[in-house]
Amino acid sequence: MELNLTAKRAFVSGSTRGIGYAIAKALLAEGVAVTINGRSEAAVRQAVGTLEKDLPGATVSGVVADFEHPADVARLLETLADVDILVNNVGLFEVAPFGDITDATWQRYFDVNVMSGVRLSRHVLPRMLAQNWGRIIFIGSESGVNIPADMVHYGMTKAGMLALSNGLAKLTGGTAVTVNTVLGGPTYSDGVAQAVTEIARAQGMPEQDMKAALSAANTTSLLQRFIEPEEIANLVLYLASPLSSATNGAAVRVDGGVLTSTT
Numbered sequence: 001m002e003l004n005l006t007a008k009r010a011f012v013s014g015s016t017r018g019i020g021y022a023i024a025k026a027l028l029a030e031g032v033a034v035t036i037n038g039r040s041e042a043a044v045r046q047a048v049g050t051l052e053k054d055l056p057g058a059t060v061s062g063v064v065a066d067f068e069h070p071a072d073v074a075r076l077l078e079t080l081a082d083v084d085i086l087v088n089n090v091g092l093f094e095v096a097p098f099g100d101i102t103d104a105t106w107q108r109y110f111d112v113n114v115m116s117g118v119r120l121s122r123h124v125l126p127r128m129l130a131q132n133w134g135r136i137i138f139i140g141s142e143s144g145v146n147i148p149a150d151m152v153h154y155g156m157t158k159a160g161m162l163a164l165s166n167g168l169a170k171l172t173g174g175t176a177v178t179v180n181t182v183l184g185g186p187t188y189s190d191g192v193a194q195a196v197t198e199i200a201r202a203q204g205m206p207e208q209d210m211k212a213a214l215s216a217a218n219t220t221s222l223l224q225r226f227i228e229p230e231e232i233a234n235l236v237l238y239l240a241s242p243l244s245s246a247t248n249g250a251a252v253r254v255d256g257g258v259l260t261s262t263t
Contacts, residue, residue, distance in 0.1 A: 003241040006031035010240070011083045011124075013037050013067070013116060014090025016047040018189035019139060022229035023087055023236050024060070025051060030237060032085065033059035037076070039066040067116040068108060077123050085240045086124050088117035088161075089139040093154045093191070101153050113157035117164055121179075125168065128177045135240045138165045138181040139232070142255040145183065162251055169249030178248040180239050185255030186218055188226035222257025 009032065015024045016038035024034045028051060036051070038044040044062035051060045065076040067090050091113045096105075121136055128134025143151060144158030162181055169179040186192075188211070200210035215225050235254045238244050253259065 003030050003237060003243060005241055008084040009033045009082065010085035010087065011035045011080060012087040012089055013120065016043040018191060019187060019229045019232050020089040021047060022233040023089060026233040026237050027240065028055050028058040028060055036060065036062045037065055040064065067112045073119055077119065080123065082127055083124055084133065085135045086120055087137050087139065087236060088120060090116050093151065095150045098152050106153055109153045109157050114160045114164065117161060121168055129175055132176050134177040136168060136179040137236055137239050140181040140183050140251065142183050142185050142258050145259055166249055172248065176245065178244065180247055181251045182232060182235055183251050183253045183255055184232050185227050185258040187229060187232060189229055218258060220258050220260050227254065227256050
């Protein structure tokens, strides 16, 4: 299927590894010029180099910015070129008892997981509306719909992301600009893989056995395995393309059937 993405320009936040990296790579493979983002110069340089090696001829650049720091965000916005596609992917997650989550941690999660999307969208949306084409895509989570008891702070920010995306979509009425959220399910990102390795080591289990056990513990999953980052990226490609012109203000699931409600 021809996605008609050649010569489009994209920015993907938090994209030196994991889901963001998979999205950047998929966009590059479709002829999109992509700017990736990470917190350190070394991580950005390595990711850009790997992408250039894997996709000869691709137009990829990188920018260092830590969304925990307003000064970094300000510098990013000053240098960010006009983009046709914005993927709000950057985010923090961790398992933590509700009573142990401090005010500072709540604020940190809100700044990174929600305000990153606010600031980036506020920067790119006016031009998208002026040129009458653009895509803003939020990488959300099923945890924003079914808030996990052991990650209340994470789930709250993902719910906030859904609200933000829905509200921004209402600003695009009558235009060819769309704003949508991808609701991902349990995905075997680099962060999750690292956590699985650490848990397996602590319990003296082979990593693959621990991975399988954690997948089986998710009793509502129809996929009955972890989602791969590339499977999230496939849906993002469609939503980024002109083919998705009638999809706007939507929360589109790629959750492996984890969510059991139909709304």
